[in-house]
Amino acid sequence: MASADGIYNYSAVLMGSPIQLRLFEHNEALAGAVFRLIKRYEDLFTVNREPSEVMAINRAAGLHPVRVSPPVYQLIRCARAASLLPGSAFNLAIGPLVKRWKIGFHGDSVPPAAEIQRLLALTRPGRVILDDAASSVFLADKGMEIDLGAIAKGYIADRVRDYLRREGVSAGLINLGGNVHTLGAPGGGWSVGLKTPFAPRDALIGTLRVADKSVVTSGIYERYFERHGRRYHHILDPHSGYPLDNELQSVTVISPDSLDGDIWTTLLYGFGVEKGCAALRQRPDLEAIFVTRDNQVICSSRRQFQFTLLDDNFRVTD
Ligand code: ADP
Ligand code: MG
Ligand code: MG
Numbered sequence: 001m002a003s004a005d006g007i008y009n010y011s012a013v014l015m016g017s018p019i020q021l022r023l024f025e026h027n028e029a030l031a032g033a034v035f036r037l038i039k040r041y042e043d044l045f046t047v048n049r050e051p052s053e054v055m056a057i058n059r060a061a062g063l064h065p066v067r068v069s070p071p072v073y074q075l076i077r078c079a080r081a082a083s084l085l086p087g088s089a090f091n092l093a094i095g096p097l098v099k100r101w102k103i104g105f106h107g108d109s110v111p112p113a114a115e116i117q118r119l120l121a122l123t124r125p126g127r128v129i130l131d132d133a134a135s136s137v138f139l140a141d142k143g144m145e146i147d148l149g150a151i152a153k154g155y156i157a158d159r160v161r162d163y164l165r166r167e168g169v170s171a172g173l174i175n176l177g178g179n180v181h182t183l184g185a186p187g188g189g190w191s192v193g194l195k196t197p198f199a200p201r202d203a204l205i206g207t208l209r210v211a212d213k214s215v216v217t218s219g220i221y222e223r224y225f226e227r228h229g230r231r232y233h234h235i236l237d238p239h240s241g242y243p244l245d246n247e248l249q250s251v252t253v254i255s256p257d258s259l260d261g262d263i264w265t266t267l268l269y270g271f272g273v274e275k276g277c278a279a280l281r282q283r284p285d286l287e288a289i290f291v292t293r294d295n296q297v298i299c300s301s302r303r304q305f306q307f308t309l310l311d312d313n314f315r316v317t318d
Pocket of ligand 2: 149150151153178179218262
């Protein structure tokens with residue numbers, strides 16, 4: 001059904017999230033093809049359900065290299081490079097810790113400190129051994145596990161964008177839950193909401209207006225558990241093995257590609273506002289919105305988007 005503004009909404013549940021596709025035409029076949037494309041990539045990258053190529057790599061840890069398809073190889077290569085950047089909070093080999101904490105899944109618990117230390121030794125990105133010629137991945141130590149949870153949606157959002165472009169779609173939006181990608185500028189641009197942390201689902205701090213951009217948000221309020229009066233959320237500090245603990249409630253990255261948005265939300269989470277804004281000066285194609293625990297909304301710059309504040313409990317600064 002088209003809404004009053006001529007937009008047709010299609011939805012599905014994939015990658016554990018409600019997925020939304022918005023088009024300016026009634027085209028069930030196109031929507032079906034997009035959802036199948038997402039499912040195909042999800043099946044390659046998941047670490048929660050067999051069969052998946054990433055799970056095959058993890059099962060062979062300490063044993064032998066595994067030859068993988070080009071998308072899996074490319075994404076792992078890119079995730080490994082991001083993990084090895086100086087001071088990076090991103091770590092593709094974080095799997096053993098993610099599996100142990102189980103944050104956002106049934107059976108979550110705070111691991112004993114000694115166990116965290118033991119698992120940290122199994123999360124060294126340099127021990128992910130790549131062979132370009134063979135398109136193979138080898139985890140050098142038994143017990144290592146790759147986790148692409150912080151980057152897979154970005155890669156997939158970019159592939160959906162490419163597919164829609166190839167199909168001649170001039171305006172559309174895909175929302176993969178945390179990763180929004182937009183094509184075109186209908187009515188001057190797409191409006192993308194910035195959620196209010198720890199508030200009812202549709203409460204917004206404000207909206208961003210963008211055209212042909214990806215908007216990725218990662219926050220401590222999406223998946224977490226509480227134990228003994230403390231909150232444990234799902235972005236882990238690869239250096240301590242505990243959830244990243246700083247001044248931030250969420251980080252949003254606006255960029256041409258969603259893959260960059262995914263990598264940089266995690267990097268910026270680790271850097272915090274000051275170091276994060278300094279790092280972004282080297283990347284004029286990327287912009288970020290930091291939401292701090294004391295309700296400041298800090299924009300690194302505002303070249304690719306306009307921001308409208310809706311909730312006056314928050315203050316905007318540049
Ligand atoms: P969201 O789940 O809201 O999209 P992210 O994109 O930040 O959030 O991805 C979080 C997921 O990434 C976690 O659930 C886990 O699977 C994985 N992860 C957690 N910590 C890290 C980290 N430091 N580096 C890379 N991946 C991580
Ligand atoms: Mg994400
Ligand atoms: Mg991320």
